[in-house]
Amino acid sequence: MRRVPFPALIGLFITTLFLLCAIFAQWVAPYSVSEIVGDVWEPASAEHLLGTDNIGRDLLSRLIWGGQTTIFVAIAATVVSFVTGSVLGLFAAVIGGWIDQLLSRFVDLIMAIPTLIFALVVLSVMPVTLPVLILVMGLLDSTRVFRLSRAVASDIEVMDYVEAARLRGEGRTWIIFREILPNALSPLVAEAGMRFIFMVLFVSTLSFLGLGVQPPAADWGGIVKENKDGIVYGIPAALLPAIAIAALAISVNLVADWVLDRTSSLKGGRNG
Amino acid sequence: MGNLLEINNLKIEATSYPPGEPPKRITIVDGVSLALEKGKVLGLIGESGAGKSTIGLSAMSYGRGGIELTEGEIILSGRDIRNAKSGVLRKLRGAEVTYVAQSAAAAFNPAKRLMEQVIEATLYHGKASKAEAEARAVDLFRKLGLPEPETFGNRYPHQVSGGQLQRAMTAMALCPQPDLVIFDEPTTALDVTTQLGVLAAIKAAISDQGVAALYITHDLAVVAQIADDIMVLRHGKTVEYGTTEQIITAPREEYTAALVSVTAKDHTEKVSDDKPVLEVSNLHARYTGMDREVLSDINIAIQPGTTLAVVGESGSGKSTLARVITGLLPQIKGRVTFEDRELSRDLKGRSRNDLRELQMIYQMADVAMNPRQTVGTIIGRPLQFYFGMKGKELRNRVVELLDEIELGAGFIDRYPAELSGGQKQRVCIARALAAKPKLIICDEVTSALDPLVADGILRLLKDLQDREHVSYMFITHDIATVRAIADSIAVMHLGKLVRYGPKSKVLAPPFDDYTDKLLKSVPEMRLDWMEEVQRTL
Structure with missing residues (x-):
């Protein structure tokens, strides 16, 4: 294992910190998520480290609880997106023919509609619960993963070792999961980091527009929305979740960059 | 008259970065001197x-990426340009x-x-x-x-x-x-x-x-x-x-x-009157979207335990022939008969046993093996797949095969990237052998290898043939390889069979025009060979 570069270390550290806060929100957060503990938009104090929000709830607690929701939804949607996208993508590449055409053109069709608008339309007619939200986000995003995995797999699919497996009489499952997937995994894993960030932004956007996570549950986009009026009075409450989103995005990107770097050098890059 | 180029005691080094280890200096060229008038x-x-x-x-x-000319002199027209x-x-x-x-x-x-x-x-x-x-x-x-x-x-x-x-x-x-x-x-x-x-x-x-x-x-x-x-x-x-x-x-x-x-090297031809293991008759094939036939009217047969060499230039259709026989490209006309049973035109229609008895070895060994599988998995999979071997039995058989290809049990946990070109090709041979095939199609298996390594592979293939009585269909463009391994020869040109028969007959005059040209074009280890050929062609 080569030494982990410094930026990746920072990324790993901050990402881990966020994840730990999210997982252990129950114990880390000083107050409950919806308890009104003080005045409206109180400044930071010893009791409320980041002050209070628009109806007097502790902002730090809201941020920690919000982080839990945001990160959970983003991870779940990324998993949905990757499982659907990569399995269908690999399948399409291996099977070829009209099934591949049908799937690929369908994906083109979906991608032609702006994702955010599509999501808004779907969510406005569906009951907005967390599973629905995750499913809508995951399926919409799986089109991107489908394209990537299909492109990667079509390159691998023409390799002689896949042909050798075909000549041996291997079934489609073996070819997809044992011959192609292990070789396609590195770019897919790197992409997963990027997609996760898009998911964080996506869920925050939806919540900001009121179609994401519903109150009283907290999430970062929702907190921005609730406190956006405070900006006019010079109250920074709306900026804090924005900073959290930015910090998470950058740190996960740093890690993803590092993974990408490692996978490209594995493929016989300049250091090979 | 002085020398145009003089290289004295040249040393060329580079820094390599092996994964998981500190960078190290490697010497690429050491103490080479030469002079050119x-x-x-x-x-x-x-x-x-x-x-x-x-x-x-x-x-x-000039040194390619990362290479340094560290010591010595390179004198070109009287000045040191190092x-x-x-x-x-x-x-x-x-x-x-x-x-x-x-x-x-x-x-x-x-x-x-x-x-x-x-x-x-x-x-x-x-x-x-x-x-x-x-x-x-x-x-x-x-x-x-x-x-x-x-x-x-x-x-x-x-x-x-x-x-x-x-x-x-x-x-x-x-x-x-x-x-x-x-x-x-x-x-x-x-x-x-x-x-x-x-x-x-x-x-x-x-x-x-x-x-x-x-x-x-x-x-x-x-x-x-x-x-x-x-x-x-x-x-x-x-x-x-x-x-x-x-x-x-x-x-x-x-x-x-x-x-x-x-x-x-030369190989004494084996003559066999046994029933052929593979018979191809009246075979025609073309790729979709092409109006020209890539193969037309091919008739060949291979006897058990013998080697048929298929010779021709690139584009002559010899690899396509292999694709048709293996079922990757269904023929448009003609029959492929394997031990008295007619093989289905495409891969799907073939039984597991049909597939097992007909194995293939590729030209580029490094893309013929999954880089994420160990040698043990690569060789073990056919055993598992065709014979249902498991655990200890599987491992023992893999070790046996590794011994047969002169590599040994130490290679079982290595990845393809950790093997040299010749070793990779040996692993591919072991993978084909693991299926206990009756016929192995070898598609230019030695052309990507250095002469001495290729020689070793050819010898291994011959030994294996003597031991296992397997037949080879050996696709190559190299006449020297043909001489070294073939029992019978099929010469192909533009998708047609130009000449076909036992080696002694094919390589003996009178020749048809194409075979004559092909044979004469093979460089011989003589000083005035080229002048001689140019006079006769």
């Missing part, structure tokens, strides 16, 4: 990794010293006409006006035997054949009238019949222009035709350095002797 040709010969290209490029004081400034080198490269690369197809810009590219260096160095340079280029085209020399330069790279492109590149190198030309495997990627023409053209142009040349190749027979002196290299060190005649006829070192004799 004006108008002479020096052949640099060795296996891959011997440092021959690196030495060749050092003659223009540490010369980039301005000096820029004036020198492409003017005094030029370079002909192995793959002309990759070296030309596909978006520009040939003429523009051929005269580019000449114009850049201000060695001639545009009109003069073009006249020179046309003259060179004519000397190199290119068709329609006046208008040849107006074509784009994709409009000419591989052999013509290689000649155009030679013209590009000769156009600035350099003192020294470096040829880096200029004919390796070409078919034998094309190679002969390019080689003759290069030789004539060199002697005509009176330039000196470094000729880099791994084929001793080729270099014997063109070089005055030969330097044999191995692991970056000089093995032997002498005149061409001395190296060919009286090699001093054991390694050189092995190189000289490697192509001279």
